[in-house]
Amino acid sequence: MPAVLIADKMSARAVEIFHERGIAVEVKTGLGKEALCAIIGQYDGLAIRSATNVDADVLAAASRLKVVGRAGIGVDNVDIHAASKRGVIVMNTPYGNTVTTAEHAIALMMAAARMIPQATMSLKAGQWEKSRFQGVELYQKTLGVIGTGNIGSLVIARAQGLGMRVIAYDPYLSKIRAADLGVELVEMDTLLARADFLTVHTPLTDATRNLFRAETFAKMKPGAILVNAARGCIVDEAALYDALKSGHLRAAALDVFCKEPVHGDNPLLELDNFICTPHLGASTEEAQVNVAIQVAEQISAYLLRGVVQNAVNLPSVKEEELLLLQPYLNLGERLGLVLGQLAGSGLREVVIEYAGEVAELNTAALTTAILKGILQSALPETINAVNAPVLAKERGIGIETRKRESADELRARIAVTLRMDQGERVAVGTLVHEHQARLVQLDGIDVEMPLAGDLLYIQNRDEPGLIGRIGGLLGAAGINIAQFHLGREKPAGAALSFIAVDQPLTEVLLEQVASLPGVLAARMLRL
């Protein structure tokens, strides 16, 4: 039975779902790094929110871990590269808390414009300060939205409903999508110069870290109001402090901080024109139930059935898709295994061609399965679909994929070419009887070989008596032959043999086969 650790506070629905699915679950929140490292080795799955840091050390201690599920969106608290290298899937729940977070951004914008927190505190302290808390309207003001993804676009719709003019900056937003959203797409500097209110909804990446720094604030309109309910380090807090203190910015509202939790030691907290919440963007009853259900279902589906949903480091495979895809994943991995064992060293490039029906399937998932097969025999690490692309990239192995969807294809085929420093090897495979993986060509020579079990591969001369010599030698050694398939380029030309054996040959026997007359090379392939 797989075991999951819930390491951050989340709705009890998550525990219920794990129980219903037959997964052992433990809830241990607030663990420090050391305590987490000490126990993480017992779990196949880890469910978190933003508090738990899943860094390289935690992952190194996580010997059984297969999946990290983030009940929420941002995964900047997970070392994705380290997870990928270790073959651990990282998934999030991209839709469960978007409305809640968009509403929070709007709430912060209104609260900052009308100084609601400050006025509340003043009144609670016995003051009635009507003139001190005169605010500004949102109506007909320009809102600049940076990042127009799931949350940003919800914020746009809500701001438009409030009568704001919305302009947006997002380098990945198309003009067509901008028109759909009813926003004017502008460059960052234009947005800074024109916006009365600004709200950020990007992930924290190298490009967005310190996106708001001294020079950014200098380009903003005097009296502008900044809202950040995305990630703390997108805003340089020292520079924000100066921009607020000098009065260049009218106000700022932050839900997120570069270092969380904040314990009263942040200078921003002293400023009157600064308001904040302790990372509450996703904290509503509705959103927390949504993300807890989603994360528990996604982790369970992966651990129990290999279904990949919303993974940030692996192409997603839907449950209904998996049925059709699974036999091809198997075929792809086995083609990779054959080539990986035959290729030797100096692998530079993998070229994959999908033809026929298979070209219409999820080829991204198939490509990772093929890579997994190729690298499995070459590398000491445990290879899976998650770490295969990372390890290939680290080794400078190029990957090219092509599709041929022609309707006249008799059967779906996958052709994999490995280009080495010296020479190349090509394997072509297909499915027979609906789901059996079969090799149909190797290095341009037609052959028909089921891709399963222990295979003796022989490169030979096409000459009489060869089958008898090989059969005799194997028979004398007590090796039973299950299947024997021959292929040749042309009579007396290059030829090969595939022999399915009931047990692998010893090194000594393999050498004897290799030195038989007519045999050029012999290898054991294990599938």
Ligand SMILES: NC(=O)C1=CN([C@@H]2O[C@H](COP(=O)(O)OP(=O)(O)OC[C@H]3O[C@@H](n4cnc5c(N)ncnc54)[C@H](O)[C@@H]3O)[C@@H](O)[C@H]2O)C=CC1
């Ligand atoms: N305060 C909170 O509790 C919450 C915070 N968040 C944060 O909000 C972020 C955004 O969430 P979603 O909208 O769901 O993500 P999303 O992936 O749907 O949208 C992100 C958008 O940012 C854009 N983007 C990426 N790099 C950019 C750059 N350099 N400049 C401008 N735009 C850029 C992308 O093109 C995309 O359109 C999350 O990554 C997370 O960090 C999410 C949920 C709750």
Ligand SMILES: O=C(O)C(=O)COP(=O)(O)O
């Ligand atoms: O979903 C996100 O990205 C969030 O920032 C929400 O964070 P939380 O789950 O409330 O710690």
